[in-house]
Amino acid sequence: MKEEIAFTGFDPQGLDLLIENRLMNSRDFYEAHKAEIRQRVIEPFHALCRRMTPAMLEIDPLFVTVPSRMVARVRRDTRYTKDKTLYRANLWLFFRRPKAQYESVPFYYMEVSPDGWSYGCYGGFAPGEMAVAREMILREDKLFLQAFRAAGHMDRFFLDGPLYKKPRVPDAPEPYQPWLNRKSLGLQFCETEDFSPLWDGSFVEPMLESFRQLAPFYRFVCALRERARGSEAAP
Numbered sequence: 001m002k003e004e005i006a007f008t009g010f011d012p013q014g015l016d017l018l019i020e021n022r023l024m025n026s027r028d029f030y031e032a033h034k035a036e037i038r039q040r041v042i043e044p045f046h047a048l049c050r051r052m053t054p055a056m057l058e059i060d061p062l063f064v065t066v067p068s069r070m071v072a073r074v075r076r077d078t079r080y081t082k083d084k085t086l087y088r089a090n091l092w093l094f095f096r097r098p099k100a101q102y103e104s105v106p107f108y109y110m111e112v113s114p115d116g117w118s119y120g121c122y123g124g125f126a127p128g129e130m131a132v133a134r135e136m137i138l139r140e141d142k143l144f145l146q147a148f149r150a151a152g153h154m155d156r157f158f159l160d161g162p163l164y165k166k167p168r169v170p171d172a173p174e175p176y177q178p179w180l181n182r183k184s185l186g187l188q189f190c191e192t193e194d195f196s197p198l199w200d201g202s203f204v205e206p207m208l209e210s211f212r213q214l215a216p217f218y219r220f221v222c223a224l225r226e227r228a229r230g231s232e233a234a235p
Helices: 012-024 027-059 127-138 142-152 174-180 196-200 204-213 215-233
Strands: 091-096 107-113 116-123 157-160 185-191
Touching: 012 027, 027 091, 027 107, 027 204, 116 157, 116 204, 116 215, 127 142, 127 174, 127 215, 142 174, 142 215, 204 215
Parallel strands: none
Antiparallel strands: 091 107, 107 116, 116 185, 157 185
8 A cells, every 4th residue: 555645845846747748738748747747746736635634624524535536637628618738737626525526516725836826715606606695795694794704804815706797786885895796706815926835835834724714704605505505495
């Protein structure tokens, strides 16, 4: 049985290799470097999943924690996209509950790409979920207020998600407008200049502390989904 490695940081040569693999866009090149990609990129991501797992299970004991089911594949699925590039230069991991094949569920994530690295929490992916979100926001539901306050204390995080062209509830309080006018909701940290925390692994504990602080937001987007599903199931 192969010994599991501990996470001590990402390998900058691994990111360079992902970039080269994408530029080459060749199955032959990928197969020739597959073992090195696994060693320099995939295995560190799996090790990071294992390091994060105890803290993440405190947030939600229902999270999937099998690394092979949590980390994106280097080979892209090009069946439903105009971009037919075979391989990606960015990789990410998810902490989320089990889902059906095409189902979107709230998640925490961490991503590394040539342009930077980021992490955060997302949810509210269906129109019905965001309808529930707007209703909860407008009546200042306790879960929303907890999420709103948590977001307000998250330095260097920003509210994310695609916006509608026109305000959904124009007369709602101004502080709530950025929440009301989105097609999905996310809170994200992104760093595009300093990659050094990736290489020495020093980003992990600050990230986990941020994820703990994001727990009220995660509970809010989980509630959106459950309440929307309950409405769909009602006769």
